Amino acid sequence: MKQLTLFISAIFILFLCCNATDSNQTNNIKTPQTTNYKLLSLGDSYTIGESVCKTCRFPEQLKDSLINNTENTAFNLKVVATTGWTTTNLLNGISNENLPNNYDLVTLLIGVNNQYQGKDFSIYETEFPELVDIAITKAKGDKNRVIVVSIPDYAFTPFGNGNTTISSEIDAYNAFAENYCNANNITFVNITDITRNGLEDTDLVASDGLHPSEKAYSLFVERLLPYALEKL
Incomplete structure (x- = not known):
């Protein structure tokens, strides 16, 4: 009888030790921490x-993706950003903002209003x-955190009505931007060809008949x- 009592006691102590170990292991499990990134679009x-x-x-769609x-x-x-802004307006707009220099990713898309306003x-x-230099400064001084986006072609909208002069002028702006980016090892992404389907695929044009739609x-x-994923 005494041996049985000692055996039961030993089992009980072993049970308590196992529970304590499991509890410690559970307490040591850490919830993955969230990494917070800052995205700036100009x-x-x-x-x-x-x-x-x-x-x-x-x-916003890029952020969600x-x-x-x-x-x-x-x-x-x-x-x-503001509708109608030229490069001059954007420079002034940025100077009016108290932007830090610690963004993880910066996008820049500008120039259509220089063309449209005949600057x-x-x-x-x-x-x-x-x-571009400002974008780099805001991106922690790292040009690898900057993406320059080409200018859409509004000639391929009901407003532009297929005007070839618009397209040729947009090409000149984009060529300058792309050449500058290539010469300085800055990422340049061409999306202009997407917008040049706007007269065939009307879903690419917003309800105002001029700007890109959500689909575009x-x-x-x-x-x-x-x-963008490579830069994070």
């Missing part, structure tokens, strides 16, 4: 998302590089996402 109507919902514009394609991440998006091309040649911005993001 531009004009194509960045602010004229005539589409706030979550339909490409910076980044979250969906990464684990335990959160993104804080800042947009500095001298030399203004773009001077101010586009200035804006989704296609932009498909192009941008692989580059």
Whole structure:
């Protein structure tokens, strides 16, 4: 009887030790920490998302796509853009913002209003590089965290009505931007060809007959996402 009592006591002590070990192991399990990223998008109507919902514009769609394609991440998006802004307006707009220099990713899409308003091309040649430099500064001083996006072609909208002069001028702006980016090892993503389907695929044009639609911005993001993921 005494031996049985000692055996039961030993089993009970072993049970308590096992429970204590399991409890310690449970307490040592840590919940994965969320990595918070900061995203800055600079531009004009194509960045602010004229005539589409706030979550339909490409910076918002890019943010959501980044979250969906990464684990335990959160993104804080800042947009500095206004419909009608030229490169000059964007420079002034940025100077009026108290932007830190710690963004993990910066996008820049600018120039269509220089073309539309008939500004001298030399203004773009001077101010586009200035804006790229600012984007790099805001991106922790790292040019590898910057993405320059090509200018959409609004000739392929009901408003533009297939005007070939618009297209040739947009090409000149994009060629300058792309050449500058290539010469300085800055990522340049061409989305212009997507917008040149706008007269055939009317779903690519917003209800105002001029700006890209939510669908068009989704296609932009498909192009941008692989580059953005590489930069995080």
